[in-house]
Amino acid sequence: MADSKRFLRIALRRVLQLLPGIAFLAIWQVLGMRPSVGFFFSTPLDVVRTIGSLIGSGELQRNLGVTAAETLGGFVLGNLVGSAFGIGLWYSETSAWIAKPYLTILGSVPVFALAPMTILWFGIGIGAKVALAFLGTVLVAAAQAHRGVRLADPLLVRRFRVFGASRAVIFRHLLLPSAALWIIGSLRLTIGSALLGAFVGEFIASDRGLGHLIVRASGLYDAATVIAGVITLALMALTLDAVIDMIEARAQIRHAGGSTGAGSSRS
Amino acid sequence: MDAHAIELRNIRKVFGKDDVLFDGFSFAVPRGQSVAIVGPSGAGKSTLLNLAALVDSADAGEVRIDGVARNISEVGSLSLAYIFQRDALLPWKTVLDNAMMGLLCRRMETSEWRQKALDLLREIGLAEYCDRLPSTLSGGQRQLAAIAQNILLEPEMLLLDEPFSALDFQNKLLLEMRLLKLLAGRKGKPVTSLFVTHDIDEALVVAERVVVLGRRPGGSAQVMLDIQVPIPLAERDPIATRQCPEVRNAFQELWAAIRPLVAGATNNG
Numbered sequence: 001m002a003d004s005k006r007f008l009r010i011a012l013r014r015v016l017q018l019l020p021g022i023a024f025l026a027i028w029q030v031l032g033m034r035p036s037v038g039f040f041f042s043t044p045l046d047v048v049r050t051i052g053s054l055i056g057s058g059e060l061q062r063n064l065g066v067t068a069a070e071t072l073g074g075f076v077l078g079n080l081v082g083s084a085f086g087i088g089l090w091y092s093e094t095s096a097w098i099a100k101p102y103l104t105i106l107g108s109v110p111v112f113a114l115a116p117m118t119i120l121w122f123g124i125g126i127g128a129k130v131a132l133a134f135l136g137t138v139l140v141a142a143a144q145a146h147r148g149v150r151l152a153d154p155l156l157v158r159r160f161r162v163f164g165a166s167r168a169v170i171f172r173h174l175l176l177p178s179a180a181l182w183i184i185g186s187l188r189l190t191i192g193s194a195l196l197g198a199f200v201g202e203f204i205a206s207d208r209g210l211g212h213l214i215v216r217a218s219g220l221y222d223a224a225t226v227i228a229g230v231i232t233l234a235l236m237a238l239t240l241d242a243v244i245d246m247i248e249a250r251a252q253i254r255h256a257g258g259s260t261g262a263g264s265s266r267s
Numbered sequence: 268m269d270a271h272a273i274e275l276r277n278i279r280k281v282f283g284k285d286d287v288l289f290d291g292f293s294f295a296v297p298r299g300q301s302v303a304i305v306g307p308s309g310a311g312k313s314t315l316l317n318l319a320a321l322v323d324s325a326d327a328g329e330v331r332i333d334g335v336a337r338n339i340s341e342v343g344s345l346s347l348a349y350i351f352q353r354d355a356l357l358p359w360k361t362v363l364d365n366a367m368m369g370l371l372c373r374r375m376e377t378s379e380w381r382q383k384a385l386d387l388l389r390e391i392g393l394a395e396y397c398d399r400l401p402s403t404l405s406g407g408q409r410q411l412a413a414i415a416q417n418i419l420l421e422p423e424m425l426l427l428d429e430p431f432s433a434l435d436f437q438n439k440l441l442l443e444m445r446l447l448k449l450l451a452g453r454k455g456k457p458v459t460s461l462f463v464t465h466d467i468d469e470a471l472v473v474a475e476r477v478v479v480l481g482r483r484p485g486g487s488a489q490v491m492l493d494i495q496v497p498i499p500l501a502e503r504d505p506i507a508t509r510q511c512p513e514v515r516n517a518f519q520e521l522w523a524a525i526r527p528l529v530a531g532a533t534n535n536g
Contacts, residue, residue: 153355159355
């Protein structure tokens with residue numbers, strides 16, 4: 001009895017959650033059937049049909065693959081270079097002091113303002129988009145990693161020093177693991193910027209990618225393809241976010257030594 | 268060889284612009300002796316310990332270890348262990364790996380030392396927790412693991428900064444027993460120790476000599492009282508020692524010295 005009540009309550013909440021979305025799609029479909037509205041907004045059914053035909057022709061997968069490659073290329077490169085630079089600053093207080101104002105200045109520049117320059121430097125191929133994704137990632141990654149090593153537990157640093165540890169040992173066995181959560185935090189902060197960088201690059205000048213698909217379709221007043229491209233971008237962002245969620249959860253378990261199956265925490 | 272394992276000579280230590288904590292302060296711990304420092308908060312107990320451990324430096328004066336003046340850069344080369352109030356364990360390493368942290372720092376991670384670490388953990392009752400992470404242990408077990416980490420390298424000097432203050436009374440008694448066994452010396456070699464605590468009873472249980480450190484208002488830190496505990500270390504038991512009449516008298520004597528200082532203490536470590 002209690003189980004069936006609970007099931008009903010969950011089902012009702014699920015319906016209530018879906019209701020606004022269904023209502024939105026229904027209103028959109030009805031209004032979109034008028035040519036004056038449909039021209040600008042298409043209809044949900046048209047969008048689904050367009051997605052189907054784009055998948056059928058392989059066009060969606062090709063463009064998705066290009067945007068994903070540009071995003072992940074810039075994202076991975078930006079996080080690797082940024083984290084290495086941020087952690088490396090720990091080795092020299094003087095370098096950290098010198099670098100600080102430059103990082104602040106560069107951090108305050110909207111990197112996408114550099115988009116036209118990257119096209120100039122790298123052409124309209126994948127290089128310019130990777131560069132923009134990289135620029136959107138690298139400074140945040142550097143700042144996060146540097147903060148991570150600076151915030152390592154001072155008691156543990158002192159413990160390592162009393163034991164006579166070299167800087168290399170402190171770095172490898174204490175600072176690097178301490179900074180790990182900050183570095184993973186930077187993955188979450190930068191994935192959106194990387195995707196935006198790749199997309200902006202494609203938007204400005206490209207011959208492939210989801211940005212190119214959207215720009216080309218909007219030039220042809222093809223609202224259904226534009227919306228299909230936007231939905232694909234959103235799904236890609238959600239997938240990347242879910243992957244980072246998984247990485248973050250695993251890292252937190254490992255770092256905090258929480259639920260490793262070794263037993264619950266006591267104090 | 269110098270009779271003093273640890274010696275602070277004419278130390279001057281100033282906090283901020285004009286808070287002179289130590290001024291011409293001298294203090295020594297003979298080799299193999301166990302000394303406890305008690306006193307109110309702000310009397311300079313932890314600062315004295317940090318200076319002796321070479322993790323902090325004095326503005327003037329010298330710190331001599333085994334008769335040789337040492338500075339802060341030499342801390343890692345000494346046979347010295349420093350146990351903090353809070354266990355300094357790496358949360359992402361197992362108890363065994365944490366116990367071997369000193370070996371890792373000195374690049375001595377051989378299978379022979381690994382076996383020694385396992386033997387030590389067995390000796391202190393942590394054998395079954397070797398593969399666990401620190402977060403899965405109780406506060407007492409974590410502090411035991413921290414002690415294991417410090418004594419594995421068989422240090423000649425042990426510095427302890429209120430190591431039991433975060434523990435419940437039962438765990439405190441158990442760890443006091445372990446510490447007494449340790450101070451009696453592993454392999455018959457007595458360990459020099461300097462123990463900072465707020466707890467007079469604890470000081471009387473683990474030390475052969477108890478020193479009251481205090482400051483009069485506006486003045487620098489001084490040794491206000493220095494007494495010998497009338498029971499040999501080898502004959503100590505945490506409960507029996509607390510109840511012994513001579514030890515109760517020593518408690519009264521120490522409290523009489525500390526009480527007037529409590530209101531006048533300032534806020535430096």
